[in-house]
Structure formats: structure tokens, C-alpha cells
Amino acid sequence: MASKVILLTVPALRVSDLKNMPRLKSLVDQGSQARIQHSFPAVTWPAQANLLTGQTPEQHGVIANGFYWREEKRVEMWTAWNEVIESPQIWDRLPQIDPNLKSAAWFPMLSKGCGADYVCMPAPIHQEDGSEDLWCYTKPQPFYGELLESMGHFPLQHFWGPMANIQSSQWIADSAALAFERYQPDFFYIYLPHLDYAAQKTGPDSPAALTAVEELDQVIGGLAEKILAAHESVTWLVASEYVITPVDHVSYPNRILREAGLLQVRQQDDGEHLDLAGSAAWAMVDHQFSHVFVKDSEPAIIDRVKDLFQGEAGIGQVLALQERQQLQMNHERSGEVILVSTPNSWQAYYWWLDDARAPGFARTVDIHRKPGYDPVELHFDRETKSIPLDASLVRGSHGAPAVSLEQQGVVLSSCPDLLTGDPIAETDLCDLVLGLFRQA
Numbered sequence: 001m002a003s004k005v006i007l008l009t010v011p012a013l014r015v016s017d018l019k020n021m022p023r024l025k026s027l028v029d030q031g032s033q034a035r036i037q038h039s040f041p042a043v044t045w046p047a048q049a050n051l052l053t054g055q056t057p058e059q060h061g062v063i064a065n066g067f068y069w070r071e072e073k074r075v076e077m078w079t080a081w082n083e084v085i086e087s088p089q090i091w092d093r094l095p096q097i098d099p100n101l102k103s104a105a106w107f108p109m110l111s112k113g114c115g116a117d118y119v120c121m122p123a124p125i126h127q128e129d130g131s132e133d134l135w136c137y138t139k140p141q142p143f144y145g146e147l148l149e150s151m152g153h154f155p156l157q158h159f160w161g162p163m164a165n166i167q168s169s170q171w172i173a174d175s176a177a178l179a180f181e182r183y184q185p186d187f188f189y190i191y192l193p194h195l196d197y198a199a200q201k202t203g204p205d206s207p208a209a210l211t212a213v214e215e216l217d218q219v220i221g222g223l224a225e226k227i228l229a230a231h232e233s234v235t236w237l238v239a240s241e242y243v244i245t246p247v248d249h250v251s252y253p254n255r256i257l258r259e260a261g262l263l264q265v266r267q268q269d270d271g272e273h274l275d276l277a278g279s280a281a282w283a284m285v286d287h288q289f290s291h292v293f294v295k296d297s298e299p300a301i302i303d304r305v306k307d308l309f310q311g312e313a314g315i316g317q318v319l320a321l322q323e324r325q326q327l328q329m330n331h332e333r334s335g336e337v338i339l340v341s342t343p344n345s346w347q348a349y350y351w352w353l354d355d356a357r358a359p360g361f362a363r364t365v366d367i368h369r370k371p372g373y374d375p376v377e378l379h380f381d382r383e384t385k386s387i388p389l390d391a392s393l394v395r396g397s398h399g400a401p402a403v404s405l406e407q408q409g410v411v412l413s414s415c416p417d418l419l420t421g422d423p424i425a426e427t428d429l430c431d432l433v434l435g436l437f438r439q440a
Contacts, residue, residue: 003233004180005436006188008220009051009108011044012195012204012398013240015410017213023221027236028412032419036409039426040327040340041289041399042242043373047426048108048191051239053087054430056328060087062110063333064286065373068293073276075284075371082114090433091116094187097437104185106176107193112137118183120144120175122156132156147175159193161365162380166215169194173219177226184231187433190223192216199244201378203395235418235436239429240409244396247346251314252391253283253290253339254351260308262301263351270360272352274371281305284335285347285372288399291335305337314345316400327401343407346397349374355389363387 015035018025039050041057041064049055049062057063062085066077082089091103092115104118105111111121116139123137134153138144147154151174159168169192176190194216198208220238227234254274257263264278274282280301283290294301302320309318317327317340324330324338341347349372352358361369363386365377379393380386402408411429413419418432 003235003436003440004184004186004188004231005235005237005433006190006227007433008190008192008236008238009048009241010192010195010216010238011047011241012199012244013238013410014204014243014406016406017195018410018412020210020213021217021220023217023224024238024412027220027224028238028414031236031412031414031416032421033410033412034419034421035405035423036240036411036429037423037425038242038402038409040329040401041286042401043287043289043399044241045109047241049085049087049110050426051241051429052089052108052189053085054427055087056427057334058325058328058331060085061331061333063329063331064284064289064291065109066284066286066371067333068276068284068291068335068371070293075276077370077372078109078367080110081112082110085110089115090187090189090430093434094437097434101187101437102183102185103187103189104176104179104183105189106179107172107191108189109191116185116189118143118179118185120147120172120179122154122159124156143179147178150178151175160197160367161377164197164378166194166212166219169216169219173223177223177230180227181230186437192219194219196244197378199396200375200394201396203246204244205246206395209396234414236414237411237418237429237433238413239411239426242398243402243407243409244398245343245407247344247395247397249314249342249345250391250394251312251339251341251345251347252350253285253292253309253347254349255353256308256312257281257283257292257305258351258353260304262305265351268359271362272357273359274351276371281337282351283339283347283349283372285349286399287373287375287397288341288346290339290347290372292337292339294336297336302336309337309339314342314347316340316342341397341400343400343403346375346394346399348372348376348391350389350391358389362389
């Protein structure tokens with residue numbers, strides 16, 4: 001039987017975690033491993049696009065976990081389809097090697113509408129009253145109906161937010177096993193997010209984070225048993241998307257821009273909302289970095305923004321326009337200025353100066369209306385039934401370039417000759433996967 005290739009990407013997986021993952025270690029025990037040098041920014045959407053295309057955000061255009069569409073004055077967080085990736089992906093290139101090769105994408109975040117033959121990705125139906133009906137985008141389309149009948153809905157409430165837990169990764173793994181048994185794809189990309197939650201909420205070395213490592217190991221072990229029962233020859237690749245580092249500081253770029261008179265707000269019934277059209281500059285934050293968008297790319301405003309953040313506590317780099325090339329982020333979708341945190345700090349999207357004036361969605365789990373990433377959602381207060389507005393609660397973050405060996409991720413393979421032990425660039429994983437099929 002020809003070998004299938006299974007790629008698992010696991011956010012927050014560290015070399016030090018492997019000692020607590022006996023099932024994962026046994027899966028690749030006779031294989032090879034190497035460190036990963038993550039590209040900037042080390043966050044979900046860009047990391048996955050880097051891996052799938054072998055290119056960086058400067059080329060494929062995925063510059064964050066969201067986009068600011070300047071002409072529409074609109075922020076899009078977490079809802080984009082695969083078309084935003086401007087470079088060919090692994091499933092687009094496999095047919096060039098062999099037109100009979102089939103691929104599957106299970107939960108990589110920009111997989112809706114991608115070229116894989118088989119796909120599963122959350123696609124809740126948004127109602128006018130703000131509620132959501134559970135659903136998943138699948139290819140073939142009827143397959144989610146089959147999964148629904150045998151497994152129930154994908155537990156979206158456990159995928160992110162205060163109820164995030166192992167149930168979402170368990171459902172992903174179980175449905176992936178069913179898809180593998182049914183369709184037998186040659187290349188199968190599976191995203192297992194579980195290590196993300198506790199590491200950000202309570203820190204990467206907290207008891208909860210270490211428990212999450214053990215829980216995920218159980219899920220991976222069960223997935224491997226089912227995969228190997230369906231096909232005896234499988235090459236496994238397991239790659240961390242990034243490493244979460246401890247943080248004890250938070251920066252507020254939008255507050256700084258507001259106090260400088262560059263960011264404007266609109267008063268609405270539920271508080272102060274960001275005025276995108278009226279602001280000379282505002283920041284779309286994403287973990288340990290942010291894109292500062294400057295109206296009309298006004299040179300004087302760009303210079304002023306740079307001056308504001310040079311030497312600011314928690315900000316390690318301030319890069320404008322052509323300087324963005326230093327981090328391979330000189331793309332038209334990027335902000336005119338990019339702010340990069342120091343390793344111990346992260347950036348919150350808050351723009352209000354008085355919590356009484358925060359917009360209503362600030363105290364809710366609302367990943368789409370917030371123009372930036374908000375890990376404080378993990379700290380839902382059950383007494384008040386709301387999200388506290390205390391960004392200092394967050395204890396782990398990621399995104400900034402690694403400055404130490406501990407901040408490099410790891411890639412594991414069941415193939416003994418695939419990895420030499422030397423550090424590998426994240427963007428090299430694409431050619432590594434394609435090379436397995438060329439050799440076959």
C-alpha cells in the first residue's frame with residue numbers, strides 16, 4: 001500500500017511538552033525531529049498560510065488573523081475564505097505531481113473554499129438577532145449531515161472562549177478519522193487547537209496548561225489508532241504553529257493613539273465605538289503585534305505614530321512602510337506601521353479611557369465585532385456573566401519573533417530520514433510535504 005501523509009498542526013506545542021506526551025512520542029519514535037523557526041507573525045492564520053504555501057505574508061497576503069479592508073472601512077476578523085490567500089497551496093500543487101492525489105483539510109482556519117478534495121471547517125449561521133446556529137462547511141457538502149447524525153454538531157462553544165476545552169479537538173479528531181476511513185485522502189491536514197487555551201489564560205507552564213498537554217496526547221493517540229486501522233502505511237508529520245510565552249505586561253496602542261488625537265470614537269447607545277473613517281490612525285491588534293492603519297498613508301502621521309511608540313513600554317519594534325521588509329510583511333494589506341511587542345508583553349485592542357464607556361461587545365465573547373484579538377474572553381466572570389475589562393489577566397501570548405531557543409517550535413516525523421535535526425524554517429514545510437509525494 002502507498003503511504004498516506006498526515007499533517008497535524010498543534011499551536012503552542014513545545015519540545016518540553018513531549019515528555020508528557022507518550023502517545024505522540026510512540027507515533028514518531030522511529031522517526032526524526034527538528035526545531036521550527038517560525039515566521040513573523042507567529043499567529044494562527046499567517047502560520048498556517050506560511051506552511052501551506054511555503055511563502056511569507058509579504059507574498060501570500062495573510063498578514064494577521066483578520067483584515068482591514070481600507071476601501072470599505074471594514075474590519076473582518078475570523079470570517080475570511082480561502083480566496084484571501086494569494087499563493088498556491090499544497091492541495092493546489094499536488095495534482096502537478098500526480099493528478100490522482102487527493103487531499104483533505106480538517107479545520108485549518110482559511111480552508112472554506114480551498115482546493116482540497118475534502119474539507120471540514122466551522123461555519124455557524126449568523127441570525128439577525130445576533131444568535132448563531134451551529135453548522136460546518138464541508139466538502140462534499142452532504143458530509144456534515146452524516147457527521148451530525150453520528151457525532152452531533154461540532155461543539156463550537158468549546159472551540160474558543162470561556163468554555164474552550166478538549167471537546168472541540170476530540171470532535172475534530174473523531175470526524176477526521178471518519179473522513180479518512182471514508183475517503184482515504186493521500187494528504188490530510190488536521191488542526192488540533194487544544195493547547196492554545198490554558199497557556200494563554202493561565203500561562204504556558206501553569207498546571208492547567210500541563211493538563212491540556214496530557215489531554216491532547218490522549219486525543220492524538222486515539223486518532224492514530226483509527227487512522228492506522230484504516231490504512232497500514234502512514235507518514236506522520238506533527239508541527240507546532242507557534243510557542244506561547246509567559247507575559248506580565250500589556251500595551252494599549254489604541255489608547256495611546258487616542259490620547260495623541262489620532263484615533264476618534266463615535267458615541268452610541270452602548271458606549272464608545274471606534275470611528276474607522278474619522279480616525280487618522282488606529283491599531284488592529286493581534287496577540288503580540290498590531291497593524292497601525294494611517295488614513296491616506298499620510299507621511300506626517302506615519303512619522304508621528306513612529307515617534308509615539310519608540311521606547312514605549314512593551315513595544316520592542318516599530319516598523320513603517322519599507323521597514324516592514326525586515327519581518328517580510330511589506331504587503332499592501334499591512335498597516336503603514338507595525339508594532340511588535342517585547343517577549344513579556346502583548347497588545348490589547350481597548351480604545352476607551354473609562355471602562356464605563358466601553359462598547360457593549362467588549363464584555364461579551366464576540367470575535368467578529370471586536371477589531372482585534374481579545375484573549376480576555378477566556379476569563380469570563382460567571383458572577384457578572386460578562387468579560388472583565390482587565391487585560392492584565394492574560395498570562396501567555398505569542399506572535400513576536402523568537403529570541404530564545406525555548407520560543408522555537410518543534411516538528412516531528414515518523415519518517416527517520418525526513419528531518420536532519422537542524423532547525424527548519426516554517427515555510428520549508430510545504431516543500432517537505434510535496435517532496436514526500438515526489439519521492440513516492
